[in-house]
Amino acid sequence: MTDVALDVDRVIAMPRRGRDSKTTLKRIGFWLLIVVIAVYLLFPFYWAVVSSLKAESQLQMTPATFIPRSPVDNSIAITFQNYQAVFQNEKFLRGLINSVIVAVTVTAFALVIGSFAAFALGKLRFRGKTPSLYVILSMTMFPQVAVLTGLYAVIRALNMPAIPSMILSYMLFTLPFTVWVLTAFFQALPDDLMQSAEVDGATPFQVFRMILLPLTLPALVTTGLLAFIAAWNEYLFALTFTTIEPNARTVPVAIALFTGEISRQEPFGEIMAAAVLVTIPLVVLVLIFQKKIIGGLTAGAVKG
């Protein structure tokens, strides 16, 4: 308490000019902090972009330069040869196609199946609702690696190709999350909406399809985005299930196992170019939908 009083005394006693310079100093400090945070968060990405624009000889320069410079006369020299190489890399391109197929299908399935379950859990009355909710909540924390061997055995036993296996197994982390977030949204919709429609003779499923579903569209967009990003970024299952089927590799696996067509050492310039290419669509997606994504990420956590 005493130092509180001291602080107040100091503020009151301070002459006007001194106070101004203090706030200016504070503002400078604040903006400095903002810059430090931004640099910290963006620098690795910047470094990847810079490296992707360097030729092999520039990548071998010591010390590494912060902008692509020519090893001969130190002038700025940018090359796009890494990008050209990546666009001619069949494994990478196939990875992109595989990733799009997997992520889009997973998102669609998770949303359709998930919204069914969420509607039941959020708006319908039935026995066993609480246990079902608990099962699904516990599934959102489920460690994927715990079922890795079992799931791999199931897939090998069913003789399932890698792409459908990935789609099926990605439900493990997209479906419970989708159900959980959408249930909260359905619960938040007013009950009279459903009751009045039922009085008018609509079946519960009609209420769901024609009234509630359109209202939850924003929530569907949010959860769909998060499911898409999670599926796009998944690595453990993709790596395991494509061990014997390299053609089905998704982009994260392709980048992790990236080898150059010609050079024997790891072609980091090309890897960085591939990394930048994969990241840019995600960054654009995130910038467009940032409010929705943040809302979705924090929805489960903050209501507490």
Add this chain to the structure above:
Amino acid sequence: MAVATEPDAEARTKKVRGGNLLKQEQRLAYWLLLPTLLILLLIAFYPLGSVFYASFTDRAFASAREPQFVGLQNYSELLSMKIRELPAQIDPATGEELTDPETGETIYARPLDILPREPRRYKEAFQLGLFGNRYVVGATDPDFVLSIWDTLLFTFSTIALETLIGLGIALTLNSKFRGRGTMRAVMLVPWAIPTAVSSRMWEWMFGSTRTGFFNVVFQRLGLGDGQIPFLAQESWQLPAMIAIDVWKTTPFMALLLLAGLGLIPGELYEAANVDGASKWKQFTSITLPLLKPTLAVALVFRTLDALRVFDLFQIVLAQKKYSMASFAYYQLIDSQKMGYSSAASVVIFVIITIFAVIYIRLLRVTDD
């Protein structure tokens, strides 16, 4: 309930219809839940059960041999540990303890000679000095024991750093300023990058010569000779992993905390300002207590996530150092030891469950 307010006669017919409706509703609910539950049964509960079962067998992949039931053998091989004191080597000529002629340090017996070899061979996991004595901890599978230890160390360090840095970022961004939206978008960048991709970006930055960013910076700061093998040298491996993970996941933490800060009513701070409370006092008596529920949830999410870390370790360190998950992966894919890998998975599952239960208990206490 809505029915009760209706006039009597109508209410009765309603009630009958209501009963039918309720049944209809219940049936619909089960149908709607069915696909979700079936899928989870197929990809979560059944595999989990089969992992438990396989962990008691010596099942191997791509082998025609019938798997044999081996009881707890996989577990005892994974987890058996012995601790032995390492005696100093005695000079046979003088009868005195041998010391290194250059450093003057005592030379100890080789762990290999001290650790038991029968019935099973124990290999050195790590050594520790205690009260002037030296001990060696041996394990039948040092890789797994070390992977548990490293994963726990990784988890505690990343969570602690992430919480501190995340809180700092959240408090900074919580004030109103121009460009706040942009900063929030910037925070999503590390989160949105696939871990596989960010792992390779950082692998490149951690290069072992001055082509790598960190060696350039370290050398400029006068630390090291610009040839630090960050990813090859044991003592640098874990710190490097922690640095990468903190960068990748701190924004998530900061976003959660930022949302939590947004829920604290501004009047509280206004009142505190009127009362003349210092900023620090406001932080400890308003911000922290009210942020506790959010902080707790964020900690749960992040801890359970960090314990199952895989991408980062597998991509950057491969088999140089394992996390629990990457150990299980290599046992399955490289060694084709399905039973053994399953037992490791069960141990991971149990460890994560213990953490989850502890957290749920703690959360309940804070809720009350």
